[in-house]
Amino acid sequence: MRMxxxxxxSVDDHVVEPADMFDGRVQRKYMDQVPRLIHKQDGTDVWSxxxxxxxxxxxxxxAGRVPEEYGYEPTALAEIRPGCYDIHARVKDMNxxxxxxxxNFPSFPQFCGQLFMRTADKDVAAEMVRAYNDWHIDYWAAxxxxxxxxxxxxxxxxxxxxxxxxxxxxxxxxxxxxxSENPAKLGLPSLHSDHWEPLWRACEEEGVIVxxxxxxxxxxxxxxxxxxxxxxxxxxxxxxIKCASDLLYSPVLRKHPNLKVALxxxxxxxxxxxxxxVDYVFDHHHGWTGADFGxxxxxxxxxxxxxxxxxxxSFGLEVRSHLNMDLMTWESDYxxxxxxxxxxxxxxxxxxxDLSDEDINKVTHENALRLWxxxxxxxxxxxxxxxxxxxxxxxxxDISTRATAVVQHDxxxxxxxxxxxxxxxxxxxxxxxx
Numbered sequence: 001m002r003m004x005x006x007x008x009x010s011v012d013d014h015v016v017e018p019a020d021m022f023d024g025r026v027q028r029k030y031m032d033q034v035p036r037l038i039h040k041q042d043g044t045d046v047w048s049x050x051x052x053x054x055x056x057x058x059x060x061x062x063a064g065r066v067p068e069e070y071g072y073e074p075t076a077l078a079e080i081r082p083g084c085y086d087i088h089a090r091v092k093d094m095n096x097x098x099x100x101x102x103x104n105f106p107s108f109p110q111f112c113g114q115l116f117m118r119t120a121d122k123d124v125a126a127e128m129v130r131a132y133n134d135w136h137i138d139y140w141a142a143x144x145x146x147x148x149x150x151x152x153x154x155x156x157x158x159x160x161x162x163x164x165x166x167x168x169x170x171x172x173x174x175x176x177x178x179x180s181e182n183p184a185k186l187g188l189p190s191l192h193s194d195h196w197e198p199l200w201r202a203c204e205e206e207g208v209i210v211x212x213x214x215x216x217x218x219x220x221x222x223x224x225x226x227x228x229x230x231x232x233x234x235x236x237x238x239x240x241i242k243c244a245s246d247l248l249y250s251p252v253l254r255k256h257p258n259l260k261v262a263l264x265x266x267x268x269x270x271x272x273x274x275x276x277x278v279d280y281v282f283d284h285h286h287g288w289t290g291a292d293f294g295x296x297x298x299x300x301x302x303x304x305x306x307x308x309x310x311x312x313x314s315f316g317l318e319v320r321s322h323l324n325m326d327l328m329t330w331e332s333d334y335x336x337x338x339x340x341x342x343x344x345x346x347x348x349x350x351x352x353x354d355l356s357d358e359d360i361n362k363v364t365h366e367n368a369l370r371l372w373x374x375x376x377x378x379x380x381x382x383x384x385x386x387x388x389x390x391x392x393x394x395x396x397x398d399i400s401t402r403a404t405a406v407v408q409h410d411x412x413x414x415x416x417x418x419x420x421x422x423x424x425x426x427x428x429x430x431x432x433x434x
Contacts, residue, residue, distance in 0.1 A: 001357045001360050003345050003346065003349040003387060004345075004386060004387050004388030005386050005387070005388065006098070006345060006348070006349065006360065006364050006386065006387050007100055007361070007364060007365045007382070007385050007386055007387070008097075008098055008099045008100055008330065008332075008344065008345065008348070008364050008365060008387060009099070009100055009101045009102070009149075009329075009330070009364065009365040009368040009369060009374075009376075010099055010101070010102045010103065010330060010331050010332035010333075010334070010344075011103045011149070011262065011264070011307075011309055011329045011330070011331055011368050011372075012103060012105065012213070012264045012265050012309055012311075012331035012332070012333055013102045013103060013104050013105070013331070013332050013333060013334045013335075013339075014061070014084075014104055014105050014106075014107055014333070014334065014335065014336060015084070015085070015090075015104040015105070015106065015107060015136075015140060016057070016058040016061050016077070016080065016084040016085040016107050016108075016335075017037075017085065017106070017107060017108055017109075017135075018037075018085045018086065019036075019037035021132070021135045021139075022034040022035065022128075022131050022132075022135070025131040025134050025135055026127050026128070026131045027127065030124060030127045030128075033050070033121075033124050033127075033128075034049075034128070034131070035047050035048065035049040035108070035128070036048045036049075037057070038053075039076075043075075043076055043078075044057070044075040044076050045057040045075070045076045045077050045078075047108045049115065050119060050120075054108055054115070056073055056074075056108075057074060057075065057076065057077065057108070058073075058074040058077065058079075058080050058084060058085075058107060059073065059074075059107060060073070060335075060336045060337055061074050061080045061081075061084045061107075061335040061336070062074070062080075062335065062336070062337050063080075063081050063083070063084070063093075063334055063335030063336075063339055063341050064080075064081045064335070064399070064400075064401055064402065065401060065402070065403070065404060066401050066402065066403050067401075068403075069403060069404065070337045071229065079404050080335065081093065081335060083334075083335070084335050087139070087140055087143045087144065087148075088143075090102075091144050091147055092394050092397050093334065093341070093342070093397075093399075094147065094334075094390070095390040095391060095393050095394040095397070096342050096391060096394050096397050096399045097332065097334070097341045097342045097343075097344050097345070098344065098345040098386075098387030098388070098390050098391050099332055099344065099390070100146075100147070100365065100376055100380070100385045100390065101146065101147055101148065101149055101365075101368075101369075101374065101376050102147065102148055102149065102332065102334070103148075103149040103151055103176065103368075103372070104136075104140065104148060104151065105151060105178060105211075105213055105264070106132070106136075106151075106153060106178070109128075109132060109153060110216075110218065111178055111180075111213045111215055111216035112153065112154060112156060112178040112179050112180050112213075112216045113129055113132075113153035113154060113155075113156055113178070114156070114180075114186060114218055116128045116129050116132075116153070116155075116156075117155075117156040117157050117186065117188075122157060122158070125155070125157065126155055126161060129153050129154075129155050129165065130165070130168075132153055133152040133153055133165070133168075133169050133174070136150060136151065136152065137150045137152070137169060137172050137173070137174050138172070141174075145378075145379040146375070146376035146377070146378065146379035146380045147376065149175075149176065149368070149372050149374045150169075150172070150173065150174040150175075150176065151174070151176045151177070151178060151211070152165065152166070152169040152174050152176065152177045152178070153165075153177075153178060154166075154177055154178065154179055154199070156180070156183070156186070156188060157188075159189075159195050159196050159197065159198045159199050160198045162196070162198065162199040162202075163198035163199050163201065163202035164202075165177075166199065166202040166203055166206060166208050167202055167206060169208075170206035170207070170208055174208070175206075175207055175208050175209060175372045175373045175374070176208065176209050176211055176262075176372055177203065177208055177209070177210060177211065178211050178213065178216065179199075179210045179211065179212055179216070180212065180216045180217050181212040181213065181214065181215075181216045181217045181240060181242075181243035182216075182217035182219065182242065182243060182246060183196075183217075185217035185218060185219045186217065186218060190246075190250075191246050191247060191250035191252055192246075192249075192250045192251070194251075196252075197255075200252055200255070200256045200259055201256065203256075203259055204256045204258050204259040207373060209260045209261070209262055209307065209371060209372060210259070210260070210261045210262070211261075211262045211264045212240070212243050212247075212261060212262065212263055212264060213264035213265055214236055214237055214239060214240050214264065214265045214266060215236070217243075220232075221235050221236050221239050223235075233337075233338075236265075237265060237266055237267040238266075238267065238270050240263050240265075240266035240267075241270060241274055243263065243266075244263060244266075244274060244302070244306070245274075245278070247261060247306070248278060248298045248301060248302060249291065249298070253301050253305045253306075254293065254294060254301065257304070257305070259305060260305055260306075260307055260327075260371060261305060261306055261307065262306075262307035262308075262309060262329070263306060263307070263308060263309060264309050264331070265309060265311070265331060265333065265338075266308065266309060266310075267308075267309075267310050267311070267313050267316065268308045268309075268310045268313045268316030268317075268323060268328065269310075269313050269315040269316035269319070270316075271308065271316065271322070271323055272319050272322040272323070275298075275299040275302060275303075275322065276299075278297075278298040278299060278302070279297045279298060279299050282297060282298050283297075303323075303324040303327070304324075306327065307327045307328075307329060307367075307371060308323065308324075308327060308328050308329065309329050309330070309331050310328075310329075310330060310331065311330075311331045311332070311333050311338055311339070311340060312340060312347055312348075312351060313351070314350075314351045317351055317352060317354075317355065317363075318354075320355075320359070325359055325362055325363070326362065326367060327367065327371070328362065328363050328367060329363065329367050329368045329371070330348060330363055330364055330368075332344050342399040345387045348364070352364070
């Protein structure tokens with residue numbers, strides 16, 4: 001297949017939320033409680049919520065920067081591409097990258113709404129989650145039909161409320177909800193408890209996929225405070241092995257055989273060994289651990305119910321015979337530092353060169369569209385949905401990399417310890433209240 005003829009759907013990108021996102025979406029009595037984006041005298045932008053300033057307006061939104069600046073965190077919207085927070089510019093950035101449709105994870109509320117979970121007044125928290133989801137579905141995803149696959153935040157503090165919100169957003173056409181890769185790390189009941197049963201049941205019945213993104217446990221992947229940041233970057237994706245193990249040995253998938261879970265940004269190259277290992281452990285140890293997969297191996301459960309996601313993973317594609325090609329999906333990760341934007345088609349085409357056209361179509365778009373029940377072709381003819389056709393619409397769109405104002409900063413983050421200190425402010429576990 002020619003690169004220009006591929007159709008690309010990314011199941012993992014990110015949105016930097018705009019200042020007006022809550023306007024008109026909360027009840028009058030909660031208007032003074034909504035998060036506010038504030039432009040400060042020093043030129044920085046911060047979100048303010050419940051009397052607390054969130055120090056990172058756009059975590060890792062470095063698309064368009066020179067690689068030497070990736071270590072600088074954006075401190076203002078002026079330092080990032082408008083496509084991060086403006087839907088009109090986002091679609092042009094997608095076109096320039098040859099991407100037809102994109103799923104966008106949240107930024108300032110954190111991957112699965114940890115910010116709102118920590119709000120002391122749970123009525124306020126619930127109102128913010130509903131408002132966020134309405135903005136994401138009714139505006140961000142609806143402005144350009146067929147381009148944004150909607151994703152919803154859960155109400156993490158209550159399993160029943162989670163389930164109710166799943167059913168509410170499913171009625172709006174949303175078939176994806178974010179969830180923590182390890183809720184126990186957030187001080188919540190684990191995947192092994194029955195606390196989340198209402199959520200799993202609602203997702204199974206509504207056909208809503210549970211996305212567990214790396215980092216969604218708010219657990220920082222560092223080995224030592226003086227380790228270089230490269231270490232954290234390397235182990236980030238494969239750290240999802242902990243989630244995969246927890247998930248398989250929990251009752252979640254066995255009790256809900258029609259439920260699908262996605263390991264977002266987890267990669268695929270590590271999976272053949274993992275699947276061999278879980279079967280070996282089951283075979284050697286189930287006699288005393290009591291593990292029971294209903295006459296199947298744990299790898300069978302994984303193949304049937306776990307969606308895999310990769311950005312660039314040539315080795316994983318080489319060993320695809322050990323994986324389920326019907327549950328394999330591709331990611332762009334725009335605008336983060338791991339993203340292949342704006343050269344995703346070139347990089348992906350090289351990786352899939354040995355695949356049949358049938359398998360290329362599965363990985364690049366068909367699996368994602370089927371699994372998330374999303375039909376862009378109801379709005380965009382297939383002939384206009386290819387890499388070549390989309391890029392032809394934005395020939396004059398600026399995708400050049402450039403240095404930004406951050407080069408004036410005095411110090412660059414060079415250690416995991418520095419990143420850890422900053423993350424502690426953002427990922428703190430105490431409740432937020434006024």
